Amino acid sequence: METAARRQALRLAARALEQRLNADTSDYAGPELPCSCGEPAQYNGRHQKTFESVLGPLHLERAYYHCAKCESGFCPRDRALRLESFSLTPGVLRMTGSSAALVSLRRGASWPG
DSSP states (O other): OHHHHHHHHHHHHHHHHHHHHHHOOTTOOOSEEEOTTSSEEEEEEEEEEEEEETTEEEEEEEEEEEETTTTEEEOHHHHHTTOSSOSBOHHHHHHHHHHHHHHHHHHHHHSOO
């Protein structure tokens, strides 16, 4: 019963965070922003992406800018939340790194040498 209650509490927390972040549209910074190539990137609507967080999956809608010159796009909110390189939140990345280190230590301790 405790596990089910914990799972439900995490789901509710994830939905609350998701709603709060999606209600904030301040990541729209106008019709264009400079691209990393130096050319202007045009606003191209709000795009959804699912991120894995310590609370569970978060479905976030973010302002998306696309550059016709270099044919790449970016979401300013992803940069601000440090999510631009992964679909994992920083908290999940830390947990993954810690788990990998433990597995590596255990494997090394049992390695015949």
